[in-house]
Amino acid sequence: MMQLLPPNDLLASQMPPVIQPLLVTGATGTLGRAFQRICAMRGIETVVLTRAELDISDVLSVEKALAQYNPWAVVNTAGYVRVDEAEKDFQRCYLENTVGPTILAHACAARGIQLLTFSSDLVFDGSQSVAYVESDQPRPLNVYGNSKRLAERDVLLQHPGALVVRTSAFFSAWDEHNFVHAALRAGQQKQAFQAADNVLVSPTFVPDLVNVSLDLLIDEESGVWHLANQGAYTWAELARLAADMAGLDQSFVVPCSMEAFGLPAARPAYSVLGSKQGSLMPLVEDRLYKCVTEMMPALKREPEEAIALAS
Template sequence: MLNNLSPNPVLITGATGTLGQAFRRVCRIRGLHAVALDRAALDIADAISIDQALRQYQPWALVNAAGYVRVDDAETDAARCHRENTTGPRLLADACAAHGVQLLTFSSDLVFDGQQATPYLESDLARPLNAYGRSKLLAEEAVLARLPSALVVRTSAFFSAWDAHNFVHHALSAARRGEPFAAADDLFISPTYVPDLVNTALDLLLDGAHGRWHLANQGTYSWVELARLALRVAGLDEAAVQARPAASFGWAARRPRYSVLGSTHGPLLPDVESGLHRHLEDEHLLSLPHPPAILVG
């Protein structure tokens, strides 16, 4: 186990994405020495680029926060999705094994087919319905085959005030503009508050955890229920949320009806409503003329 006093950095890929930015922020708050690189500085699907970065920065751990995230586009862009989500993690695992570096990489609830009616555990059979989910499952298998000490975190349905690219932000924004907001009422997920995810994933990395772990906040919600809860916590009119079946959105990729994540390790993150309250507190702080360096998180 290494600790946050290590002189070597945590190396973070995908510096400009949701997870990459969150890891940078949390590492700074926690006093963890970290270096975050964008694709121009580290292309995770290029073995030479990876090797150069590992030699230059000499990290004790690498957090892979890069990847292809457009679930529907992946159905017609499968080669690029595979490059970013499968080839990249595989090459990172090879390089981390060669350099003696710990690896944390992320997977998804979309590796499951949704046939269960109880939360999926790490040991449950993965059977993805779409190209994105397949790319993530292939990555899990490749990473753990090459680097059994790797930490693979499956997670789901991000939200936080730290960037605008999430469902909760869009639901709140629509309600504040007085506009209706449509959401699926027949798909069930376990929403994940990004600061909780990142802090817990870092704890696991520091503790030397390995294998597959499920990290999501506690609670089972349809997308409609999540939107309504967010508006209720914010004191907004829940009537702005319109319930629709998933089939009416015309998504190219099939989604599992139920992809709630549980864990054999027990509840590691707090409940979803706690995350929503902190989301709103951070929203307020970020709206100030001079936001504080440390947010609620």
Template sequence: MESEGVQLDAVVFWSLLGSFDWDDLVRAERGHYESGAFDVRSGALRPTAVATAIRAIAANGSHSHPVLWPRSATRSPARNAATSQTSGYRPILILGAGGTLGRAFIRRCEARHIGWHAMTRNELDISSRSELLRVVGALRPWAVVNASGYVSIDAAELDHITCRRVNVHGAANVAYACQRYDAALVTFSSDLVFDGAKMTPYVESDRAAPLSVYGISKFDGEQAVLAEAPGALVIRTSAFFGNDDKHNFVVQTLGLLASGREVLCSTSVVSPTFVPALADSTLDLLVDGAAGVWHQSSAESLSWSELARSLARLAGFDDQLVRDASQAELGYTGRRPAYSVLGSKRGCPLPELHASLTAVVRTWMSDR
């Protein structure tokens, strides 16, 4: 503009502190916050990728990032190694792509036009460091999402060797490969690293004290990852649910209620987490370059029994079919804390639980 004789005094970046409900052009007051150059949800100013871009443009006149803007990337998704290499675009590598979380990341990357390459547990065994180095070295992803893990809390009590091979040694291998090839990393942990003695929401700085083999493996995995890659992002989450996983508590409970069968539920209190929202929020943090341990779950807490009764009411089923049960009656062998609600000092709470449950119930009923 100055070359054309127009005086340019300043460039204003909007919105600096984020905005509410602009995804729907403020047509409804839903309280949906989208960060700007800073995310203010924690009560402090957290710089995002936009802040980094502003600084770089102000200093150098340009900025480069594999994604650039979290919600408006212009590149088409790179879906395999050949595409990413020929386009010169570095994808996100999604490990554990056949699981609930891995599939959610694929869908969110597609929706946000973020290039990705996905591998299932059968395609890549993360317990093999040499295989990981080969794959990551060939793909050169800008980031890796480790959604691969040993997930059976009860089976882990009898199979602790396999559990630790995946959740500790495998996670450390992924971190080693990311550090070796300069890739950002996000890996996932659990609310089960806590023992429930606190009885108020656990935040990132609270001391871990897992009760089960699975919980111990997740905490040891956190430590192993951060030892190999100090800049890694570790997400602790809780009781996640969605429509695409037919084995999660919400979908199974709806099926039992629909058939008129009794639903036995634990009275342990958790913070249920909607998987698509978790994937979106994690992608935002990954793009922003966030590091360390973060808690990502819904801001609300309720017991599994209360969750089942809420589902019954939303779907129009009899909530008297839900009955409280002890861990022994439910056949649990891995100990669960009576309270494992996740809070956060770092911000980024996920959407309100009722809205997420309503969306899942509506989809489930339309698919019947």
């Protein structure tokens, strides 16, 4: 006997819903890995793509990825991050930091997809002595900062509903490629560590940055937002504070001027980030203690090796 199938609408109602993922670019970077980790903790379905899988500076690559994954939102953590090399490698810097995000913004806007992308405190020239807020005029001193300034402008022109987060000076126990990790490793191995004492920044705890950025994205916020932990430190002060929290003798920290490093790219002497949108991030001191506590056991297990002086 022939078995009758239920009507199509009944079949459809019995099928599990298709979950649109959050698509994250820049899978191998600090932010990309952090988004993957925190989205897993928060139960957010996520697809994280490497540059080989999604090149944001290639229109066809962007269109293919958006068509394939049909995300509800895109988080762009890809980009050129070598501030000093950018002074000579400016074409690649602009391609990855300005052209790529603009292509992504255009494609997301056309499909009605939310977009979150990141900018930097280096869009400012450091000429003021109070914290920069979102409405302050960007005046970058270097190629990298200018690539981010142009990206902010062009992304919001293409996608007015996009969310652009300016941030600064990452630290985290999840990634050894950051200033705090380098400082503590030098202190643990009793090696001198030079750090600039004439530049003020807003240190930013990566897990806080990712969680708050996700909250803003889910709430469909748009425009430019400043997200950095509350507090202002020179690099030398930050290294000494981390050392003190780790129970290390602070004498290994050698203060010097930023100019002494002879870096190709100029840095603003003051790039502290404040916000008119709201103070959404915890105090630097609270998060630094958490970071140091998580970091020290692993550092104590690391083998002796040469530590490059960091700025």
